[in-house]
């Protein structure tokens with residue numbers, strides 16, 4: 001390696017690596033991984049030491065009066081880079097006499113490299129830790145990078161939290177409403193463009209706070225938005241802990257290019273938390289109850305009815321089945337009044353002084369369903385009409401997001417239990433990675449960092 005100055009004068013020559021090949025065989029074509037790692041490490045070491053020398057040289061004189069600063073010795077500084085951990089000599093200098101205030105001495109290198117991990121390495125660590133388990137991340141990085149020692153999983157964990165917390169710190173404040181009628185009126189005419197579709201659903205993560213497996217789960221809300229052009233992005237958070245869920249959703253919509261008068265259609269299963277969240281976020285959006293959730297509840301009632309065969313009269317079961325079919329038909333066409341009437345008559349049909357356990361259960365389910373429809377009635381559209389117009393009626397597209405965002409990293413084949421705080425933070429990085437926004441975030445923090453150069457790839461985490 002030859003290092004030249006700006007005028008092309010050779011400053012330094014180093015032997016970095018040598019290569020010897022005797023036979024031309026497939027396994028000896030070009031560099032092996034070990035040779036490549038050694039080479040990169042060798043280059044990295046020389047380049048960084050040279051950069052450090054240059055930088056410290058420039059610090060030796062007072063920046064105000066130009067007099068040389070006195071030295072106060074050196075101390076070792078360990079700096080972790082993509083291509084190896086480097087031990088650098090950090091020079092300590094006395095401040096010049098012309099500086100009256102502040103401490104007497106300082107370490108310019110220690111100040112410049114305050115984070116002892118290079119941004120590029122931090123980026124790779126957090127990105128991969130968000131996609132695959134911590135241990136696998138550690139092994140993967142050690143296998144392909146000249147790291148000397150694998151990164152400890154506790155260090156990866158710490159870095160993930162640090163990066164996520166930095167993101168959290170930059171998240172804007174929560175508001176009661178985000179898209180208000182005033183803002184809406186300021187815009188002249190509503191955008192005639194097709195709406196952005198937003199779906200919200202929940203997934204479950206195994207908790208480390210609970211004594212046993214059955215009760216040890218907590219819910220994660222996952223949202224996915226789809227632009228009319230088909231671009232998708234996702235967001236995830238623990239609504240029980242999160243103080244800014246609306247802000248998060250708002251940022252998701254903003255990053256999808258939504259402006260105040262753009263039509264947005266929200267779909268959800270009708271749970272109160274999620275419904276309030278989207279209502280307050282954008283009261284002017286279109287809020288729909290997901291047909292899939294609704295149909296599931298009808299299916300459950302149908303099954304309970306069939307389950308009564310051994311203990312109840314056949315006529316009753318047939319009558320209930322007919323009414324359930326009719327109920328489904330009315331709901332599919334958005335006919336709420338008729339649907340609520342049918343639910344009432346179903347209850348009358350089922351209610352009796354003496355009832356089998358099965359019948360009691362069905363009656364309870366029907367009653368709960370009545371409450372569910374009544375609460376959500378303003379969000380029930382004419383599904384049939386939407387379906388014929390090829391408009392979205394279900395949040396099934398969110399299910400794949402729940403699977404991608406939560407299940408694959410947090411649930412499947414992972415024996416790990418999660419703290420709510422830790423899961424929330426990792427989810428923030430994971431959604432950034434899946435949305436392909438992590439690199440841009442790092443570039444905001446480290447403007448000299450290059451844009452992503454990796455090829456477009458399908459991440460199968």
Ligand SMILES: [Zn+2]
Pocket residue numbers: 062063064065066067096097098099
């Ligand atoms: Zn000075």
